Amino acid sequence: MTKAQEFKQQSEQTAFDTALHHKLQNSIGQYQHKHLRGREQFADLELAKTRASGLKQKVIENLDKYLIEFESNYIKNGGKLIWALNAEEALKEIEIILQKHNINCAVKSKSMISEEIHLNEFLKAKNIDCPETDLGEFIQQEAGERPFHIVTPAMHKSKEEIAELYKQKFGTPAQASPEEITKFTREYLRKKFYLADIGITGANFLIADAGAIAITENEGNATLSVSMPRIHIAIAGIEKIIPSLNDLDLFWPLLATYGTGQKLTAYNSVIFGPRQSHEVDGPTDMYLILLDNGRTNILEQPEQRRALNCIRCGACLNVCPVYTTIGGHAYGTTYSGPIGKVITPLMKGLKEYQHLSSASSLCGKCTEVCPVKIDLHNLLLHNRKEAIQQGLQPKAEKVTWYFWKSAMLSRKKMNKGSAKVKNFMLQTFFKKTWGEHRDLPVVAEKSFNQLMRERTGNR
Amino acid sequence: MIVDIFIPCFIDQFYPQTALNMVQLLERAGCGVSYNPEQTCCGQPAFNAGRVDDCKAIGEKFIREFTNDRYIVTPSASCVGMVKNYYPEVFRNSASYNQYKLIHKNIIEFSDFMVNVLRVTELGAKLEAKAVYHDSCAALRELNLKNEARILLSKVRGLKLREMKEQDVCCGFGGTFSTKHPAIASSMAEQKINNALQEDAEIIISTDLSCLMHIQSYASKQAKPVKSMHLIDVLASS
Numbered sequence: 205m206t207k208a209q210e211f212k213q214q215s216e217q218t219a220f221d222t223a224l225h226h227k228l229q230n231s232i233g234q235y236q237h238k239h240l241r242g243r244e245q246f247a248d249l250e251l252a253k254t255r256a257s258g259l260k261q262k263v264i265e266n267l268d269k270y271l272i273e274f275e276s277n278y279i280k281n282g283g284k285l286i287w288a289l290n291a292e293e294a295l296k297e298i299e300i301i302l303q304k305h306n307i308n309c310a311v312k313s314k315s316m317i318s319e320e321i322h323l324n325e326f327l328k329a330k331n332i333d334c335p336e337t338d339l340g341e342f343i344q345q346e347a348g349e350r351p352f353h354i355v356t357p358a359m360h361k362s363k364e365e366i367a368e369l370y371k372q373k374f375g376t377p378a379q380a381s382p383e384e385i386t387k388f389t390r391e392y393l394r395k396k397f398y399l400a401d402i403g404i405t406g407a408n409f410l411i412a413d414a415g416a417i418a419i420t421e422n423e424g425n426a427t428l429s430v431s432m433p434r435i436h437i438a439i440a441g442i443e444k445i446i447p448s449l450n451d452l453d454l455f456w457p458l459l460a461t462y463g464t465g466q467k468l469t470a471y472n473s474v475i476f477g478p479r480q481s482h483e484v485d486g487p488t489d490m491y492l493i494l495l496d497n498g499r500t501n502i503l504e505q506p507e508q509r510r511a512l513n514c515i516r517c518g519a520c521l522n523v524c525p526v527y528t529t530i531g532g533h534a535y536g537t538t539y540s541g542p543i544g545k546v547i548t549p550l551m552k553g554l555k556e557y558q559h560l561s562s563a564s565s566l567c568g569k570c571t572e573v574c575p576v577k578i579d580l581h582n583l584l585l586h587n588r589k590e591a592i593q594q595g596l597q598p599k600a601e602k603v604t605w606y607f608w609k610s611a612m613l614s615r616k617k618m619n620k621g622s623a624k625v626k627n628f629m630l631q632t633f634f635k636k637t638w639g640e641h642r643d644l645p646v647v648a649e650k651s652f653n654q655l656m657r658e659r660t661g662n663r
Numbered sequence: 664m665i666v667d668i669f670i671p672c673f674i675d676q677f678y679p680q681t682a683l684n685m686v687q688l689l690e691r692a693g694c695g696v697s698y699n700p701e702q703t704c705c706g707q708p709a710f711n712a713g714r715v716d717d718c719k720a721i722g723e724k725f726i727r728e729f730t731n732d733r734y735i736v737t738p739s740a741s742c743v744g745m746v747k748n749y750y751p752e753v754f755r756n757s758a759s760y761n762q763y764k765l766i767h768k769n770i771i772e773f774s775d776f777m778v779n780v781l782r783v784t785e786l787g788a789k790l791e792a793k794a795v796y797h798d799s800c801a802a803l804r805e806l807n808l809k810n811e812a813r814i815l816l817s818k819v820r821g822l823k824l825r826e827m828k829e830q831d832v833c834c835g836f837g838g839t840f841s842t843k844h845p846a847i848a849s850s851m852a853e854q855k856i857n858n859a860l861q862e863d864a865e866i867i868i869s870t871d872l873s874c875l876m877h878i879q880s881y882a883s884k885q886a887k888p889v890k891s892m893h894l895i896d897v898l899a900s901s
Contacts, residue, residue, distance in 0.1 A: 212844075219850040525833050529850050563844050565837025565851070566711060567800040588713025605714060612672060612704040612721045626676070639845025642852070642880035645677045652670050652679035656686075656698050 207536060208559035214534040215563070224360060224531055231359045232522045238465025239519075245457060245467045256454055257577035260513035263412075263445045267503065267512075270412045270445045271494070277415025281477030283490045290497050291321035298323070298437060301491055302332065305435050307401045311393075313419070313426035314338035315406025316354050316516060317439050320497060320538045323404070334404070335396050337425035339389055346373050352532035354539060355463050355518035360531055393425070403429035403487070407440035408515070409455060410494075413448045414476065417492065420459060422470045430475055436487040438475070442494050443512040449474070455515065462517035462575040498551025507586045511546045513576040520570035520580055526563060535560065542570035542580040546587065554591045561587035604633070615653065623647045664781075665695040667729060669737045669770065672704035678872050684899035685738045685773055692783045699728050707745040710753065711838045719753050726759045726766060734780065735770040738895055740870045743772045744805030772802065774811040774870055774894060784818050790900040791821035794892075795864040797855065797878070799871035800833050812870050812894050819897060825862040829854075836877035852881035859889055867891045 205213075218224055246252050263270050275285055288294035301307075310327065312318065312334050324345065327334045336345045340357035344350065347369055351357035358366065363382050370376040376388055405426050407417040417438055419426045430436050446455060452474070460466040479486035503509055521527045521541030532540040537548045537560070545564060549557035561584050570580040591597070611618045621629075626647040638644050650658075666689060670682045686696050706721035725746070729735055737743050747767060754760045777783055796816060802808040816824050835841060835851025855878060859867050867889060869875050875891035882889055 215844065216846040219846040220853070225854070525835070525851055525854075526847055529847055529854070559843075562840065563847065565800070565833045565835055565840045565848070567833035567837070568804040569800075569831075569833070572804060585711065585713065588711070589715050590713070592713040592715075605709065605712070605717060609709065609717045609720065612706070613724060615701045615703055618672070618675075618703050634842070637842040637845065638880075639849060641845065641849035641884060642877070643884045645673075645876050645880055647676050648679050650679060652675045652682040653700055655679050655683055657700060 207556045210536050211534065211559055211563070214536060215530040218530045218534050221531075225528065227360055227362055228528050228531065231356065232528065235356075235465050235522055239461060240465075242461035242465045242467055245461070252454060252458060253575050253577055256458055256515075256575060257513060259447060259451055259454070260515075260576050261510070263447060264443065264503070264509055264512045267442065267445070270447065271442060274410050274412040274415060274445055277413065278477065278492065279415070281415050282480065283415070283477040283492055286491060286493045288493050288495045288497070291495075294321050294439065294493050294495050294497070295323070295326050297491075297493060298326075299330065301435070301437060302330070302402070305401065305489070307435070308332060309396070309399045310334040310402045310404055311337050311396055311400040311425075311429050311433065312404040313406070313421060313429040314341050314357070315404070315439060316351070316538060317406050317441055317495060318404065319350060321439070321495070323439075333396075333399075335393060337393050337396070337429060338421070338423060339386060342389055342393070343369065346370075350533070350538075353518060353521055354516055354541075355521075360533075397428050397432045400429075400433045402435040402437060403431075403433040404437045404439070405429050407438050407444055407492075408459065409446045409452070410440055410444045411447075411449050411452070411474070412445050414474070416449070416474050416476045418452060418456075419473045419475065420456065420463075420469045420471070421473075422464070422466075424471055427471050427473055430473065431486060434488050436475075436478065436490045437493065438490070439493045439495060442496055442499055443514075458575045459515050459517050462519040462573070498547075502547060502550045505550060505586070505590070508546065508550055508583050508590075510578050511543065511550075511580075511583055513578050514543050514547075515576055516543075517575060519573045519575065523569040523573045525567065525569070526565070542584075543578075546578075546580055546583045549587050549591075554587065554594060555596055558587065558591040558596055561591065619651065619653060623649050664693070664734075665697055666734045666736050666776075667697050667699065667731055667769075669702060669705070669725075669729070669735050669742065670698075671737070671739045671742045673876070674738060674872055675703075677876065678893070681738060681872060681893045681895050685736070685895045688777075688786060688895060688898055689736060691786065692777065692781055694781070697731075697733075702728050705742045705745050706753075707742060707749075708838055710745065710749060715753060719757075722750060722753055723759050726754075726762050729766050729769070730762070732765055733769060734776060735766065736773055736776045737770060738773045738870075738893065739872060740772045740799050740802035740806050740808060741873050743770050744801040746770050748805055772806055772808060772870060774802075774815055775806065775808055778811040778814055784814050786815070786818070786898045788818070788822075788898045788900050789820040790897055792865045793823045793825065793863050794866040794868050794897075795825055795827040795859045795862050796830075797827075797834060797859075797867050797869040797874060798831050799869050799874050802870045803831055808870070812868070815894065815898060816868065819900070822897070824868075825864065827858040827862045827864070829858055834874045834878050836873050838873070841877055848877065849881055852878050853885070856882055856887050856889055860887070864889060866897075868894055868897055870894050 478490035706718035709717035841848035
């Protein structure tokens with residue numbers, strides 16, 4: 205089955221899943237409510253968005269310079285930097301680190317880029333115990349599922365479903381409350397933190413002038429992941445750069461307000477390398493893997509390059525009617541929703557993934573909400589354009605467009621054929637594409653063109 | 664005032680009565696209506712499918728057909744959005760661009776024209792019904808039109824207009840989207856219709872027949888107790 209067929213099948217399965225829709229509406233409803241309050245902290249939100257967008261744009265347009273600035277400052281702080289072109293290279297480097305430090309137990313905090321390289325599966329195959337330590341991610345890992353949403357990984361699960369999962373996995377009571385579940389998870393994971401030799405995290409921002417990484421979280425698990433184990437591995441995409449430490453006062457509130465509706469996320473850490481000679485604790489070694497994995501393909505596109513501004517707040521998913529209709533898993537990709545539909549086809553190839561660019565009604569809500577002003581729906585159009593330019597179009601479609609175009613280029617041709625003939629053509633050629641849920645519209649007996657010509661007596 | 668009109672391809676073929684009603688409303692409001700019978704389409708379907716060259720060919724024809732310096736009134740926010748917001752990209756650095764600039768200034772959606780140019784809001788319409796107004800994405804987010812249709816509808820005698828939940832959410836049409844992903848599009852129509860029914864609406868009104876075509880086609884197949892009506896057809900009711 206091709207990726208497009210898989211997507212079609214998956215999305216058809218969930219499109220009418222009203223139970224799923226209710227759960228998503230519930231969760232996103234709470235987010236929207238908080239988000240509106242979070243926004244109030246900005247004296248001039250539009251200006252904040254414009255500044256953030258401008259800063260990211262400046263970084264992306266000069267990424268080569270910023271990456272080198274970051275690298276040299278980061279190395280000065282004592283960190284080890286690894287450049288990885290793709291998932292395979294990143295995993296190979298991680299394996300080398302694990303072997304070098306003789307590691308069996310790890311802990312990991314929430315990181316979408318680790319999903320991108322399938323790190324959990326890799327570590328499992330190497331017999332390394334590596335629990336997710338973010339509650340939502342932990343639930344997903346125990347359920348054997350990938351994250352459903354880039355910020356809220358278990359958004360699609362009700363508290364009853366989670367209690368049931370815990371009962372099966374850990375024998376907790378079937379009626380366990382969210383508080384009890386959280387308490388149990390906390391105690392369970394605390395032991396894992398004690399045992400872990402290595403902590404794996406992502407990074408929300410790479411700060412060029414400080415050579416530091418910033419991590420944002422709500423549960424304290426990322427802070428534990430970088431402070432308790434003796435080794436720290438961080439993985440980040442090369443686009444995560446912001447110019448200066450001072451820019452965090454702009455990006456932290458934006459990320460919080462658009463990600464979870466908070467004014468500021470509960471824990472915001474800036475990590476300046478491993479333990480320094482004058483320090484008494486912290487990891488002895490810090491490795492940072494800077495991953496390309498298709499990001500330079502995006503950088504190559506002068507328009508779609510703007511998608512690299514993304515700070516992964518997930519706001520575009522929450523407002524997307526396609527996302528809330530089919531859910532995050534139907535996409536079959538690491539990044540779902542509008543941003544996923546823009547970047548996945550470019551990162552992994554339009555040939556296999558162009559169907560994602562077409563899976564949007566272009567309603568523009570994603571563009572409206574984006575805190576770094578990415579015009580996501582326009583970028584989907586650019587992807588579609590690129591797919592046509594690469595000749596990635598089924599023959600049948602080409603034929604349909606040919607006839608459509610020749611009719612639209614000539615009023616004479618458009619007027620040809622009675623309504624009866626046109627309706628017959630519609631029924632013959634469009635019944636299947638219009639689908640089983642809808643009646644086809646009916647061509648009127650007389651077109652407006654004909655009615656107007658009759659009206660003015662100009663036949 | 665004499666105005667040109669642009670009647671989009673699918674309205675011409677599927678909903679000629681709405682276009683005719685627009686002509687009558689414009690005339691009732693004191694406008695002379697000029698119609699160039701050579702017009703066909705703005706090229707939006709091709710543009711949204713990524714076929715920019717096809718769009719450009721059709722757009723060049725469109726630009727040739729509207730050479731007068733007067734308003735081009737159109738019963739579709741979606742097509743106006745295409746011409747106003749995306750033609751600049753399509754015709755950048757092309758010979759047609761200068762001619763296009765005139766169209767950019769003149770093309771206008773019907774409710775925008777009535778409320779903000781003519782300043783005529785009372786058209787003597789009467790319709791006994793409970794209704795909701797569906798904001799089309801193009802009107803709302805491409806043209807920034809939110810109140811215009813509501814102002815016009817507030818003057819319709821007998822019409823009880825209510826606001827529905829998620830009123831700014833897309834109905835699921837999206838052009839080729841609704842043929843490439845019919846299940847997703849249909850589910851979005853279902854959600855939109857359910858929101859309307861929650862308000863006991865008998866009619867879903869919008870500025871855009873593309874939304875309504877999709878909503879209506881779902882409602883009739885699924886025998887939902889609601890029908891769709893273009894703003895213009897409501898205003899032409901008596």
